[in-house]
Amino acid sequence: MADSEMIAGLDIGATRIGCAIGKIDERKRISVVGIGCSPALGMENGIVADLPLLTGSVENAIVEAQDVAGVEIEELFIGMGQTNFRGVNSRGVVSIPGSGREINKRDVGRVIEVARVVAKRSNIEPIETIVQEFIVDGEGGIKNPVGMYGFKLEAEVYIVTGNLSSFSRTVIECVKNAGFDVEGLILKPVAAGEAVLTASEKKIGALLIDLGGESTSVGVFANGRVAGAKILAVGANQITTDIASKFHIPIHAAERIKRDHGYAMASLAEGKKRIDIPSNETNVRNQIPCQSVAEVIQSRLETIFNLVRKEIEGTRFPRGMGESVVLTGGGALLEGIGELAHQKFGLPVRTGKPVGTIEGWGKVVNSPAYSTLFGLLHSGLTRRQLAQVKDSGWQNPLPKIARWLREFF
Ligand SMILES: Nc1ncnc2c1ncn2[C@@H]1O[C@H](COP(=O)(O)OP(=O)(O)OP(=O)(O)O)[C@@H](O)[C@H]1O
């Protein structure tokens, strides 16, 4: 298989590193052909604690995905999970010279550049530019306007600004140390939304919550676009720590209890039998009530959902239409989390699972923990197609990132 037909994504999570390789067909559809996962060794509490160890984990995940796919890759799109960024929506407008002529790649580059001026004006380097849609003579929803006829071309973009965090820089360095190149950085909530939201959810309004280990990624989608995004530095591992400290048990025991006996709401655990703790894991008690565990889980989840609510206040969320909440990430596997989210947000809630059938393997991968990873392939493809606008004057920000990296290290 030629390299140009392939696309790869790498999600460096707090608990798990995932690599996915996709094959792109002539109709620009992606099928996952390889997946590799390794525990996030070298990461502690969501930060890089040991770079060589993390590099080894990254390499293992990529090599496993390559082995499954039977191809070698050179570059990957990486999920960007830093918390300190600001996202702004911006619109660029340019006229097409002549009396209604064919739009070319140069015009596309010009209009994106005009939209990006907003961020540049405030002297902050855009670290990601997501083109939401092109509008030709008032007609929106266009993905690629090249070859169309018109007088006026507009681009609706979502610009992620801020300084690339030392975490993001370290992650890039790590991928390079493992012998691979970075094709682009993609904001994690955007990637996750791409993997699990339907076109109609994005259109009528959806709140995406990716509950990971050490972070909660939030994406608000409306009118078919990203309306806002935020990454909070708290995740489902906090629930495990809460259980461990409340019942004086080791972290691994608390994690097992959370997964096997945990309920997101105390009322759901009513009447359930007590949970046995092996005597080597506790010197305080050997049975704990299921409902007490659920109380701890509910309390932490409510805190997280309250933070999410605070973040989305003020974001445009079209009222009176079919808005919904989509939960994803490993934390979405908690029993009853949908009911709690429904209570908190007062909206219909569902669990978002990406579907990836690994070709030739006959294996379906559809865990919510893979949303960001699979979404990186889809967002990456859109990004790659835009980056192919070579003669446009618009450049992908990556060459600059590479320069910052040289200065930084
Ligand atoms: N079956 C399950 N039931 C309950 N919780 C689960 C289950 N499986 C995984 N989790 C929890 O999901 C969290 C990990 O989710 P995920 O794999 O999405 O995180 P990550 O991507 O590694 O982290 P982050 O996104 O914060 O970098 C952990 O807290 C884990 O305990």
Ligand SMILES: [Mg+2]
């Ligand atoms: Mg994650």
